[in-house]
Amino acid sequence: MMFVAPLFILTLIYFLFQSNTTPKVQLGVQNVDSSLVQAIDTEHVRIKPITSEQSARTIIRRHDYSGLLRQKDGKLTLTLANASQSDSATIVQSLRAAQIKLSTQAAQITIQAQQQMIHQLATQLKRLLPTVNLPATKAMAKPANLTTHYLYGSADSTFFDTLLPIMMGFVVFFFVFLISGISLLRERTTGTLFRLLATPIKRSEILLGYLSGYGVFAIIQTLIVVVYSVAAFKIQILGSLATVVLINLLLAMVALSLGLLISTFAASEFQMMQFIPLLIIPQIFFSGIIPVAQMPNWLQALAHVMPLYYGADAMSQVITKGVSLATVSGQLIVLVGFAVVFFSLNLLTMRRYRQV
Amino acid sequence: MTVIKVAHLTQGYGKTTVLRDVNVTVEAGEILALIGPSGAGKTTLINTIMGMLRPKSGTVNVLGHAMPNRQLLSQIGFMAQTDALYTTLTGRENLAFFAALQAVAKADLATRITYVAEVVNLREALDIRVGDYSGGMKRRLSLAIALLAQPELLILDEPTVGIDPELRQQIWQELQRLATAGTTIVLTTHVMEDAEQAQQVMMIRNGAVIAQGTPDDLTHKYQVPTIEAVFMKAGQMQDADMGSH
Numbered sequence: 001m002m003f004v005a006p007l008f009i010l011t012l013i014y015f016l017f018q019s020n021t022t023p024k025v026q027l028g029v030q031n032v033d034s035s036l037v038q039a040i041d042t043e044h045v046r047i048k049p050i051t052s053e054q055s056a057r058t059i060i061r062r063h064d065y066s067g068l069l070r071q072k073d074g075k076l077t078l079t080l081a082n083a084s085q086s087d088s089a090t091i092v093q094s095l096r097a098a099q100i101k102l103s104t105q106a107a108q109i110t111i112q113a114q115q116q117m118i119h120q121l122a123t124q125l126k127r128l129l130p131t132v133n134l135p136a137t138k139a140m141a142k143p144a145n146l147t148t149h150y151l152y153g154s155a156d157s158t159f160f161d162t163l164l165p166i167m168m169g170f171v172v173f174f175f176v177f178l179i180s181g182i183s184l185l186r187e188r189t190t191g192t193l194f195r196l197l198a199t200p201i202k203r204s205e206i207l208l209g210y211l212s213g214y215g216v217f218a219i220i221q222t223l224i225v226v227v228y229s230v231a232a233f234k235i236q237i238l239g240s241l242a243t244v245v246l247i248n249l250l251l252a253m254v255a256l257s258l259g260l261l262i263s264t265f266a267a268s269e270f271q272m273m274q275f276i277p278l279l280i281i282p283q284i285f286f287s288g289i290i291p292v293a294q295m296p297n298w299l300q301a302l303a304h305v306m307p308l309y310y311g312a313d314a315m316s317q318v319i320t321k322g323v324s325l326a327t328v329s330g331q332l333i334v335l336v337g338f339a340v341v342f343f344s345l346n347l348l349t350m351r352r353y354r355q356v
Numbered sequence: 357m358t359v360i361k362v363a364h365l366t367q368g369y370g371k372t373t374v375l376r377d378v379n380v381t382v383e384a385g386e387i388l389a390l391i392g393p394s395g396a397g398k399t400t401l402i403n404t405i406m407g408m409l410r411p412k413s414g415t416v417n418v419l420g421h422a423m424p425n426r427q428l429l430s431q432i433g434f435m436a437q438t439d440a441l442y443t444t445l446t447g448r449e450n451l452a453f454f455a456a457l458q459a460v461a462k463a464d465l466a467t468r469i470t471y472v473a474e475v476v477n478l479r480e481a482l483d484i485r486v487g488d489y490s491g492g493m494k495r496r497l498s499l500a501i502a503l504l505a506q507p508e509l510l511i512l513d514e515p516t517v518g519i520d521p522e523l524r525q526q527i528w529q530e531l532q533r534l535a536t537a538g539t540t541i542v543l544t545t546h547v548m549e550d551a552e553q554a555q556q557v558m559m560i561r562n563g564a565v566i567a568q569g570t571p572d573d574l575t576h577k578y579q580v581p582t583i584e585a586v587f588m589k590a591g592q593m594q595d596a597d598m599g600s601h
Contacts, residue, residue: 191440195501198406198434199457200427355410356424 002179003221006171007228013167014233017160025087027094028059028068032076039098044090067091152238152320164235165315166287168225172218172248173255173308174280180214181259181272188353189268197354207346211256218252219245238322244315247328250335251311257342258307264349287312310334357384358417359509359540360405365414367397367404373412374400376563382542382556384508387535389554390544391587396560398544399437402511405542406432419508430459433507437514439494443487447478447497450486451504458505472500475530477523492518499527510534512543516550528553548584559587562598566590 029037030050037047050059056068056079066087067080078095080088150157187193196206222245229235237244262279266272286292286303295303303309314328314335325332360382367375374397382388390398403409404416407424416423419431441450451469460468473479476496486494495518502510510531516524532553535541543550551557552571559567567574567590574586 190443191436191438192442194408195434195436195440195454196457197408198429198432198436199454200430200459201457202426354408354424356407356426 002175002217003224006175006221006225009171010164010167010225010229011232013163014160017158017163025066025090025094026063027091028063028065030068030070032069032071035102036076036098039101041094041097045094069095152322160233161235161320162316163289164229164233165319166284166289166312168222168229168244168319169248169251169308169311169315170284170287171225172221173251173283173311174276175221176214176218176252176255177259177262177280178272178276179259180210180256181263181266181275182269184210184260185263185266185269185272188263193353203350203354204347207257207260207343207350210260211253211343214252214256215249218249222248235319237319239318240325243318243325243328246325247311247314247318247332247335250332250339251307253339254307254311254335254342257339257346260346261342261349264346264352282306283308288316307335307338358382359384359386359419360542361415361417362401362405363415363417365401365404365416366412367400367409367414368412374563375404375560378414378560378565380405380558380565382540384540385535385538386556387531387541387543387554388556388558389551390542390558390560391546391548391551391583392544392560397563398560399513401560402513402542402544406434406511430505431508433502433505433510435498435502435510435512435515439498441486441494441497444485446483446485447473447489448482450497451482451501454501455504458507460505468504468506472503475503475527476500477526492520492523495519496523503530508539510539510541510543512541514545515543516545516547524549548582548587551583557583559590561591561594564594566594 024046025044026046026048027040028048028050030052040047048063048065050068052059056070056077059065060068060079060081065081066084067078070077070079078091080091082088184193187196193206197203226237226241226244230237258279262275263272266275283306286299286306287308292300292303292309310331314331317323317328358381360380362378362380365375365378365380366373367378378397378401380388380401390401392398400409404411405418405423407416407418407426407428410424418425418428421428442453445453448469451472452465455465455468469482470479473482476499478493478496478500481489481493486497489497495515499512499515502512516527519527528550531541535555543554545551555570557567557569557571557574558565567578567586569577571583574583575581578586578589580586580589
């Protein structure tokens, strides 16, 4: 199940983020200049002509529009429902774009008329004063055509392409943390840990055993997730697959040592679960789904103590931008640092069970 | 040869003191039974003897070495009070795993597993998942694990709990055989019959040793017919002692 569950989650997220287009916003329009109405971009806004004189609030509520545009005595009034901020933004942007378009059209007409006038004046002037040299009128430049190229991905890229690398790291982190923590917890509660320690085995050997076991698991899980992502979601891994596996492996090591450490503070699986909202869920917010650079300073500082911040960043860079191992080495060193710190703390807490 | 020598041991956890000025001497080939109520300190004492805990004060010497000593654990066979088994593995796999930890030679592994399984009557059940074992079967497997490496010192925490009288006899026969061959055995028990079969009995109550000696000596000394009565009488004397201070 540990191998299937992550694939299930990823597939669900894939379908959630499938649509590339934003839904059309409904804008009621009453008594507005037809030129403005025609200039509004109908790809994102659906125009609904209104004749009723009722208040904007009543009309919006009755028809569940996102906004209502009214013109009266030369003044435009826009009432926005604002139940969804993105819908409001779409309407405002479309209106602005429409107004700019109209101004540009008006300016073009004026300029052309002026050019003609200048041309006529110049011709008459030349007739009257044939020796005067007049500057040639230049034709107005046409607006340039815009071609868009994409460095990474394509016009069909969805948010899922940004999300997948982060989810890959998160899924490994989550499962390894939980299962290793609960595993050691069971060894403690059933007494097998004590019996283990009643043999000449070193405490560090027990911890290393967990590391290698779960390390192998992390490698297998990463490979399965990668193969599935490439086959089912047609994701392109621009960077080296070995680097991807390495990053996930390091994330697993951090998750493992953290899970083992936390399990010493939990007396039962029930308590262990309660650490999830505390330690795992916050990491998803700082993993890059919401841009960290736009967060307030203190939140950014908090992001820097989350292993997933570094791991997800490294994964994203390798998968979507194809950077080399050297470029993400900084983040990887931080991950190794986390693992070493947690591992040492584990050695200390193991003393509780046997003092040599 | 003195296998265990505990001198003036004071032991506890944090601020609580569990054992006060305890002295124990066990010679090679002896069977010592520790009796006492729950929480008296029996498990703490054997954990200290094994070297899992460092003494707060006093000394512990086992097989000539000062405890704690990690390497010495390969010569000590331990049976825990809880079952302490991997329930997803079979009996045989559990035995093989712990044998590897005790550095049992690969060549001897199969013979040792068969032998210890024979002693505890688990030969037919070796390849069944431990999760499907009955309570008594789990105890027997636990004991088998302790016997695997042919240790010089056997420490058994409540070995005959949940075991029927016939099997109990069988196990005691094996324990006596091992003792005659030179293995030292320390066990804790609530079962008075076990105490009567031991060579030395030590009664621990409220962190102190209230009676110590061979079963015969004790019944003579306290002038009571059974070990159980010795325990009750010694306990009353301890209460009286503590009351008068």
